[in-house]
Amino acid sequence: MKLLEGGRTGQIWRNGDTVVRPAGAWTPTVHRFLRHLGSRGFRGAPEPIEISGEGQDVVSYVAGRVCENLGDPSVGSERMLMSAARLLRDFHSASEGFLESDGEAQTWMLPPREPREIICHGDFAPYNVPAADNEAIGIIDFDTAHPAPRLWDLAYAVYRWAPLSDPVHPGVAFGLDEQLRRAEIFCTAYGATAEERRDLPEMICRRLQALVDFMLASAAAGDETFAEDVDAGDARLYLNDISYIGKHRDRLLGALC
Incomplete structure (x- = not known):
């Protein structure tokens, strides 16, 4: 078996055409959801x-290159950006109906959010989107999937793909002007409505605050992975980005609307 890089270091392995990773209480629900995606013709997710x-x-191995660094010309390209947005839209369409058709008790790692429109991926970021030929071709790591509004997922995706993160942070590839341009491109390729665009800045901040709250609660409960993330400053970074987005809210709205 080959050790795969990324989250939960040393716990995720590739074994031929499969990926082996720790299961959680939510995994049976996620497996049923992945089967639902397959039944709807969505081929970009792993097969349980x-x-x-x-x-x-x-689960099955989803081929493609995964890279977190948007400064990489292929991962940060406009072609990749647009294809990622279209992939998210197609995933959201395929996720419709699961809540109504699944007849078993559902357990999710993250708490559901109202209104429960669809099943969101919960972490649609470059490190979870395999690519080939500068185009997004799949989505991996469904541990964070949970019921929520479409905008909940779109908000986090725009935050990650623009990215709407303060350029003073190490590794942030673009300045504010380019971030705003990329945010608009993502929303257009996704097909975001005028109402979704108006609500996006506030929803991004709500999504990041929910992430911080979950990280801190999990770390306090003894989860070593989240404790390491908090110690590394991840929660503090998200809080700083909430302030950054709030500071530039009017410019973001102007770019989107």
Whole structure:
């Protein structure tokens, strides 16, 4: 087996055409959801294979290059940006109907958000979107999937893909002007409505605050992964970005609307 890089270092492995990773209480629900996506013709997600007796989540391997650095010409290209937005839209369309058709008790890692329009991915960021030939071709890591409004997912995606993060942070590839341009391109390729565009800045801040609250609560409850993230300053970074987005809210609205 080959160790895969990314979150939960040392716990995610590729075994041939499969990926083996730790299962959680939410994994049976996620497997049913992945089957639903397949039944709706969405081919960009892993296929669920089994939850092993050793507590391992086994899914099919989604081929493609994953890279978090938007400064990489291929990952940060306009072509990749637009294809990622279209992929998110197609995923949202395929996710429709699961809440109504799934007949079993559902468990999610993240709390559902009202209105429960669709199943959101919850972490639609470059590091979870495999690409080929500068185009997004798949989505991986569905641990954070949960019921919520479409805008909840779109908000976090725009935050990550623009990215709407203060350029003073290490690794932020673009300044404000380019961030605003990329945010508008993503919304247009996704097909965001005028109402969604108007609500986007506030929703991004709500989404980031919810992430911070979840991280801090999980760390306090003894989750080592989230404790490490908090110690590394991730929660503080998100809070700084909430302030950054608030500071430039009017310019963001002007770019989007």
